[in-house]
Amino acid sequence: MELVERLRAASERTQSALGAQLTLPAVEWDVPWRAAEMISTLTHACIDRLRRTPDSAVVEANQLCDLILGLQQLAMDWYLHDTAMRGQRLADCAAGLSRLRGLPSTTSLVENACEELVLRCGFHRAVLSKVESRSWKPLILHDRGDSTEASWFSEWINQRVPLSATAPEAEMLSRRRPSLVYDTANAPVYRPLIVAAGQSRSYVVAPLVLGDDVIGFLHTDHHPLPRRVDEADRDVLWAFADGFSHIYERATLVERLRTQRDSVRELFFGAVDKIDQLCESGAESARGYEDTSAESGCGATRPVELTDREAEVLDLMVTGATNQAIADQLVITEGTVKSHVKHILRKYGAVNRAQAIAWALRDR
Structure with missing residues (x-):
């Protein structure tokens, strides 16, 4: 002042x-x-x-x-x-990016990006959009003002906005640099959304880049204040968009690694379970195990010999755990659990889980 x-x-x-x-x-x-x-x-x-x-x-x-x-x-x-x-705004931008870096998934990154832009980087509104072919679709808006002021945005969520050759957004697909639109009244912007619905007088837009592709846009302005955007706004948004792009790319790679890790883990434990089953089948054949349930009609008359894994499954069955719960507890597949349950029923001569549990408790 x-x-x-x-x-x-x-x-x-x-x-x-x-x-x-x-x-x-x-x-x-x-x-x-x-x-x-x-x-x-x-x-x-x-x-x-x-x-x-x-x-x-x-x-x-x-x-x-x-x-x-x-x-x-x-x-x-x-x-x-x-x-x-x-300098202060760039420092606040770095703090916002640091918080985003700690989020667990790409979904949470997308959901929190606009909020960080508004709360930390000095903007009044921020919109995140995704790019699809020759168009872009608005996804998320964060407005510092009353939430009722953002009601206009709900009609535009996931609506296709064409990328005309002269639009500031189209220019970023090749340049990959932010654009400053000082006066929307004299610029080739998409007027139905930006001017008529959003009532923006001036805005800055920056690209979100993943690898070699522009996957989205970040739009910011100071509406409803009379203030127009300036070069400082452009530089701050550019710093945020560049940092967010790197964080998003890292989170995407981490999610892919987790998916591959889970697949490898599933294959590994499945193979171990198969080996256990083969070993158990060989041991049973060597002992010449005979099922006595048909003769007695009331379950096994002598102690039932279970493998360590079958004993673990039975202990969890006694607690009332489902096959899926047992699989999660023992880190095996649900199909393997079913196989163990089938072996347990056969060894006890039971017709269902409840009967096997009852006879197991009796033996104990």
Whole structure:
């Protein structure tokens, strides 16, 4: 606010000293991101007048020199302020990416990306979209304002938005660089969504890259504030989109590795179970095991010999565990559990699980 007031005063003082109404860049005083351009215009106007000032006009020349020095000091202060603010936003961006890096899946990454952009990176709204062929589909919106303000977005979720050749989004498919749209009224944007529904006056969009492909977009703006986006917004969004792309790619690879690990584990334990079954079948043949249940009609009359794995399965059966629960507990397949249950029933001469459990408890 102090810099804004100094800029106002410098502009009035310079134009008064020059006795002319200068054509200055349009500055929105809530966030005067074109302040540097205005200071440069005022400075060059003073320098031009100083060159045309006669040597005898010492007072006027001194006044112009004072104005030029004051404008240069103001330009330096604006630069330091902008640099500090940009550095702080980039630090907050890094903190947001660090939190996302700890999420467990790609799904949770997608669900939290827009929230981090809004809460940490200084934007008011953020939208994540996915790219499909020559179109993009909005997926998630996070709005800092009232949730009712985001009701318009529900009608556009997963709706196909065409990528015209002149659209800022289409340009990113080849350039893979963010685009800054300062005024949507004069830009070739998709107006039904961005202007009519979203009411965006100005926005920044950055690509999400996976490998060699652009898989999505991040759109951000400051709606409903009158503030327009600027180069700092573009740089912050670019840093976030680039970091998010790397995190998402890493999470995708980790998920694939986990899937392959589970498949290998399933094959390994399945092979071990098969070997156990073959060994058990050989042991039973060697002992010449005979089923006595048909003769007695009331279950086994002598202690039943179970393998270690069958004993583990039976212990869990007694607790009432299902085949799937037993498989999870013993880290084997459900089919292997069924095979063990079948062997247990046969050894006890039982017709169902309940009968086998009853006779097992009796023996104990």
